[in-house]
Amino acid sequence: LEVSQGAQPPIPSLLSPTVTSEQIEHLHRRFKQLSQDQLTIRKENFDSIPDLEFNPIRGKIVHAFFDKRNLRQESDGLADEINFEDFLTIMSYFRPIEMNMDEEQLDRFRKEKLKFLFHMYDSDHDGKITLQEYRNVVEELLSGNPHLEKESARSIADGAMMEAASICVGQMGPDQVYEGITFEDFLKMWQGIDIETKMHVRFLNMETIAHCY
Amino acid sequence: LDYQHVQVPFEITLWIMLASLAKIGFHLYNKLPSVVPESCLLIFVGLIMGGIIYGLNDRSPPVMDSDIFFLYLLPPIVLDAGYFMPSRPFFENIGTILLYAVVGTIWNVFGISFSLYGICQVRAFQLQDVSLLHNLLFGSLIAAVDPVAVLAVFEEIHVNEKLHILVFGESLLNDAVTVVLYKLFRSFCEMPTIKSVDVFAGVGKFFVVGLGGVLVGLSFGFTAAFTTRFTKDIRVIEPLFVFLYSYLSYLTAEMFHLSGIVAIIACAMGMKRYVEANISLKSHTTVKYFMKMWSSVSDTLIFIFLGVSTIGENHEWNWPYICFTVIFCLVWRALGVLVLTFFVNRFHVNTITSKDQFIIAYGGLRGAICFSLVFLLPEFHRKKLFIAATTVVILFTVFVQGMTIRPLVDLLAVKRKRESAPTVGEQIHIRFLDHLLAGIEDISGHWGQYYWKDKLEYFNSKYLQKILLREYDQPKSSIVLLYEKLERKHAIELAEAGQLGHGPAHPSLLGPGFLCSSNDRTVRTNQKLEDTQNPDVLDNMQEILARNLYRIRRTGPAYNRHTLPGESEPSEHAKEILILRHKGL
Numbered sequence: 001l002e003v004s005q006g007a008q009p010p011i012p013s014l015l016s017p018t019v020t021s022e023q024i025e026h027l028h029r030r031f032k033q034l035s036q037d038q039l040t041i042r043k044e045n046f047d048s049i050p051d052l053e054f055n056p057i058r059g060k061i062v063h064a065f066f067d068k069r070n071l072r073q074e075s076d077g078l079a080d081e082i083n084f085e086d087f088l089t090i091m092s093y094f095r096p097i098e099m100n101m102d103e104e105q106l107d108r109f110r111k112e113k114l115k116f117l118f119h120m121y122d123s124d125h126d127g128k129i130t131l132q133e134y135r136n137v138v139e140e141l142l143s144g145n146p147h148l149e150k151e152s153a154r155s156i157a158d159g160a161m162m163e164a165a166s167i168c169v170g171q172m173g174p175d176q177v178y179e180g181i182t183f184e185d186f187l188k189m190w191q192g193i194d195i196e197t198k199m200h201v202r203f204l205n206m207e208t209i210a211h212c213y
Numbered sequence: 214l215d216y217q218h219v220q221v222p223f224e225i226t227l228w229i230m231l232a233s234l235a236k237i238g239f240h241l242y243n244k245l246p247s248v249v250p251e252s253c254l255l256i257f258v259g260l261i262m263g264g265i266i267y268g269l270n271d272r273s274p275p276v277m278d279s280d281i282f283f284l285y286l287l288p289p290i291v292l293d294a295g296y297f298m299p300s301r302p303f304f305e306n307i308g309t310i311l312l313y314a315v316v317g318t319i320w321n322v323f324g325i326s327f328s329l330y331g332i333c334q335v336r337a338f339q340l341q342d343v344s345l346l347h348n349l350l351f352g353s354l355i356a357a358v359d360p361v362a363v364l365a366v367f368e369e370i371h372v373n374e375k376l377h378i379l380v381f382g383e384s385l386l387n388d389a390v391t392v393v394l395y396k397l398f399r400s401f402c403e404m405p406t407i408k409s410v411d412v413f414a415g416v417g418k419f420f421v422v423g424l425g426g427v428l429v430g431l432s433f434g435f436t437a438a439f440t441t442r443f444t445k446d447i448r449v450i451e452p453l454f455v456f457l458y459s460y461l462s463y464l465t466a467e468m469f470h471l472s473g474i475v476a477i478i479a480c481a482m483g484m485k486r487y488v489e490a491n492i493s494l495k496s497h498t499t500v501k502y503f504m505k506m507w508s509s510v511s512d513t514l515i516f517i518f519l520g521v522s523t524i525g526e527n528h529e530w531n532w533p534y535i536c537f538t539v540i541f542c543l544v545w546r547a548l549g550v551l552v553l554t555f556f557v558n559r560f561h562v563n564t565i566t567s568k569d570q571f572i573i574a575y576g577g578l579r580g581a582i583c584f585s586l587v588f589l590l591p592e593f594h595r596k597k598l599f600i601a602a603t604t605v606v607i608l609f610t611v612f613v614q615g616m617t618i619r620p621l622v623d624l625l626a627v628k629r630k631r632e633s634a635p636t637v638g639e640q641i642h643i644r645f646l647d648h649l650l651a652g653i654e655d656i657s658g659h660w661g662q663y664y665w666k667d668k669l670e671y672f673n674s675k676y677l678q679k680i681l682l683r684e685y686d687q688p689k690s691s692i693v694l695l696y697e698k699l700e701r702k703h704a705i706e707l708a709e710a711g712q713l714g715h716g717p718a719h720p721s722l723l724g725p726g727f728l729c730s731s732n733d734r735t736v737r738t739n740q741k742l743e744d745t746q747n748p749d750v751l752d753n754m755q756e757i758l759a760r761n762l763y764r765i766r767r768t769g770p771a772y773n774r775h776t777l778p779g780e781s782e783p784s785e786h787a788k789e790i791l792i793l794r795h796k797g798l
Contacts, residue, residue: 156692
């Protein structure tokens, strides 16, 4: 799908009708800014965002943009560069909930977002979040404190893993080993948090204002 | 008998004793608090006391002095509310709360005042001489929702967090509006002519009062945090600073005619984070207990005095006026909530359902603040009418609305509070989501709420924490704090269950040198072993940890007046673990 400079970019089918053309324009402008007027973005282009530097999970966020599982392609692995359509695809994970969604749509909506999160936690793409990966996440989150020892981050991750085990598997027998958090378990863990309303970026909500006129 | 000498403190202590005994009495009957909210029972006790005093002395019993109420009884309750306010939901909904508090209150004031003025025009009611200005003055004091009453009632019904914070936040913040309007109309009463310039000055004053209150509160809060930085060697008086600075912020704000309630809340919220990091665990417990105790006593006394003051000759019972006041209060509140929520839902993803709206409207209880304000009115010939109307409105809202709100909540199946324990995993996820959303906002170039939150956090860690925290080099993330708290509880549980001091329960699994208990040094050694990337060791550790049954005890809601999360005395062993673990973290 070619995106020509300056022309109105076509709206990928999966996004319509929830994203208006104004929002696409805005994102297109941002894309051009990031890519320095090229057609694709590479990982290095994200370095030009100054505020992103202080984000502890910066690496994972940037990685998520290039993760082929998020780009809805059948293949696995990492893309080297993404075009505007891919950029929009990733952004669409953060669109807000709509008023007129029925149960099934809501469920799919929620699962989509949680799948995105799951891919961020599961860095080796094996479909499970292992203890080591979980530790990695916690270490990154707490990396802002230079004096916090690595072992404390580890014990926190261990504690969280055990909680996850108790939620997902219940009481474990003496010889059972909990291998890792699968996507179904992940869904269970997030049951209490209403991610449909939390995980969205507000500017993508401009459609309601547009409808007011 | 030298009664004169000790009279004042003696009587005060007797009243407090009566209040506390009454409280014990209610809780002896288990069923009673669930049917009748405590505030009603206390007013009832007050009514009885007032009746007794009236009967004995044949004159009106002492009316609650407004000064005593505003200076001594109200601050502890507001401080308690502000200190234990869950800040995350509060700031997430701050727009809605401010809208209800400011616009909603103004709507109510003008609506009620003008409708009552209309009623006064009817000849049959003999109310011709109550002018528009008097009605406006009355409207400004009766329209505001009272935090004491709301707290007392909502505490017992456990609605979902968002609903609770909306009603509660509104009741706290509308004080700024009430103060301005009340003082404005009061000054208008005394001025011969009113120019439009005065009206505009009034509007400007509102911003001054609100923002000024926040500034005063924050400056006292940060000073308190700064002071606690140096209290390492005199732990005993640490709790005192929390109370002194908060009270000073309230008094200072009142002195400058700013909103004292807003100031004390800003102070409590501003200092909480840093003070809790600086003070010792024991001081922390002391602060919690004292705050709960004082606010409990204040609360009880207020309701009893309300009851006592009702009896007597202070009232002029003009029933049409009184009835219409009650009706208009209900009607205008319902309308206000409907209209405002309509606007809010246009801009927010997380809509406020109609059930929630009903509860918000129904939960607009009036309480002691209006009562005290009405006694502060200047003496004019219709004052007693207003006193009577205020009393009836308060009694109506507390008794009728207070008693029926719980069955209504059950009937309407309003979403209840999620009764689940906090878990470390959840904290991790929420933080992860925060950072993710901030990152996405950065990438998309949009300055949204996560962006500003991130910026604030950055400012906090770079500057504020350096100045206000004693051990700056160990700033603690909320994940770490929660983990420590849960670990402590776990250690206490183990100590209680007597598992300490025993050897490892399963020597066979000691293979790589593991211990299933809490000896810190052993666990540390094992973790170093695990560095050798032995998969068997990893599996074993998971098993042992799972077997350890990391039970998480439930914590009650932070804003419950009666109970605190159970904290028992740790044994010596547990203390040792805590020290060792603390050093590790």
